[in-house]
Amino acid sequence: IQALESGGGLVQPGGSLRLSCVGSGFTVDTWDMSWVRQAPGKGLEWVSTIGDAYSGGHTFYRDSVKGRFTISRDSAKNTLYLQMDNLQPEDTAIYSCAADRRPPEHYIGGAYSQADFVYRGQGTQVTVSS
Secondary structure (H helix, E strand, O other), X not given: OEEEEEOOEEEOOOOOEEEEEEEEOXXXXXXXXXXXXXXXXXXXXXXEEEOOHHHOOOEEEOHHHOOXXXXXXXXXXXXXXXXXOOOOHHHOEEEEEEEEOOOHHHHHOOOXXXXXXXXXXXXXXXXXXX
């Protein structure tokens, strides 16, 4: 049981990418789902959450990506997406998706760890550079 991410790549500042995450062995509809990222030499950073499909699917973002990133879900494809626009060099990281053990407020508050995320995949590399 694991998430399978794709869609990363090299993009210039101001460019866009759309990341995909397929649930393998679990249903993305029934969980709160998050995107997280990890830059070289840095800790895990929560990026965005979408609530489970049966509770309204509310979305949440860290401040630095608000207005630039959009999280969404396609239930028929069992796939989570992250549309990333106006990418900046500080967005460079390995992006992965996971099901959440905690409510979104826990991640917004910043006191989270890797143990708070389950079924996390290997991730996809996003590099923003001119």
